[in-house]
Amino acid sequence: MATELKIQPLRYVLAVCEEGSFQGAALRLHRSQPALSMAIRDLEEKLGQPLFEKSYKGQLTPYGEYCLPRFRELVQQHDRLATELEHMARGHQGRVTLATVPSVASRLMPDFLAGFIRDYPGININLHDENAEFVCRMVAGGEVDLGISSTWADDERLSYTHLFEDNIGVVLHRDHPLADRPSLKWQELTQERFIANGTSRLLKHTAAASLVDNNDFYISNMISLIAMLEAGSGVTTLPRLAFPVDNQKLCFVPLSEPKLVRQIGLIKLANRTPSPSAQALEEVILKQLTGVTT
Template sequence: MSLPDISPVQLRYFLLVVDTGSFQAAAAKACRSQPALSLAIRQLEARLGQPLLEQGNRSTLTPYGQYCVPLMRDLLARHDSTLDALERHARSETGTLSLGTITAFATNWLPELVSRYREQYPNVALRLLDDNSINITRMVLAGEVDFGVTAGTSADKGLTFEPLITDAFGLVCRHDHALARKKSLRWEQLEGLTLIGTTAHGGLTDRECAEPVRRCALYASNMISLLSMIERGVGVTVLAKYGLPPWMDQLVFVPLTEPRVERTLGMLCRADRSLSPAAAAMHGLMKDCFAGRLAP
């Protein structure tokens, strides 16, 4: 019959006897009875196949016991260090988080979220990527990021989408544009304007009211390029409200109504894969921060 594996407890009891010089002192320090301590050490000796302590004087090491002491100390140190690392990782005290978000989320909310996350988990390495929803979705599917924040759901059944906040579309133009002081605009008022298209318009392709957007003569896939052209007066664009960075005070947002067109920003995850502890902590932080904010 095979003998049971060696346990860390057996090693600790044996080293306590070595360090204290007696079974009685070791048992007291371990808060165990002397018979229980003796049994654990006998089982350890049986498993190793050699005595660790002399039979006539159970406080004296055998030559084999002398050989084992430094190895056992090293083994326990490695065991404790490994266990500590596993526990710290499970508590999100260590690890790496890769997060992909659309630019609107990155500019409006990510700095505050990262600040709060770093306060709680200072030893987690963060890798932050901002891109459009199409590319963030691809990154999530490919496992390049732990999870992403996108605008709208994905038709891919391998993904799950959890809404965070609702955002409405409007005209973005320079502060001195003829329409900049309007409280709201109708979609047909976009006719005749120099509209600059962008990837954010992908969610408008099936909207009849957004016909002017589909006929853009200019297109910019990069948000910085798009907003820079609007600042220079090259044209105007249609964006969701949070797509306009808060520091660009030369640009204004005018809501588009009749109809009001909205999009939903949310967290995109792989349906077949659990989040790492570090990613789950950020996921939970986002849920807490946006609780009750789905209404526009």
């Protein structure tokens, strides 16, 4: 069985060599010289060989010369590991994976993550943008640590913490006759060519459900959807965060009847302890994104 070595006696040996004497090492380390000498003597007994010459205190034996660089390497490795584990435990170092719906990824994450990375430079982040269903699946499957999404379906494996509400509105061309309205009722859209998209499921089980049931198009890709709307090929509904605010051809009109919102929250596995880095990200998300106004 290998000899078990404690780190502190190795530090004493290094200090004696650096100071040139047991007395100097004891003064530097704020230890009594007898206590330091006893610790080194115990180490020599464990190793089975003397480290210092008996007649010349502070001078290494040939065996001590062999051990010195190895002691130094072991102490340095110990200190690096201790620092790394401490940083990991405090959430200052590590890797965390986050999945969000695309609108949150593009509108909120740039500034949020820039600040987080500045405050936690030792944490590496992998960001995935997926639709709400896949965000929930990735969290449930353990593929990501955290998700920011609307709830797709009840899942006892997941824990959901509400963050904010995202208003649903009608998106249409700026030249459309309804574009200058302060708000719209769903009945005013029944004669329009309605283009359904991935977020249209939010209209299900509401008074506006018939818009989805009787839609003319379904386009899942946001780039293609925006192109169709810019061409004046129809109207759609989107959460406000999903609306491209810098688009000069389209406008967003709140839907007033029914007034609809998308509930956005933080999703994680219900019965799993998060890593310290994931816990750090979770705490900052809850602090900075709770109550965001869209």
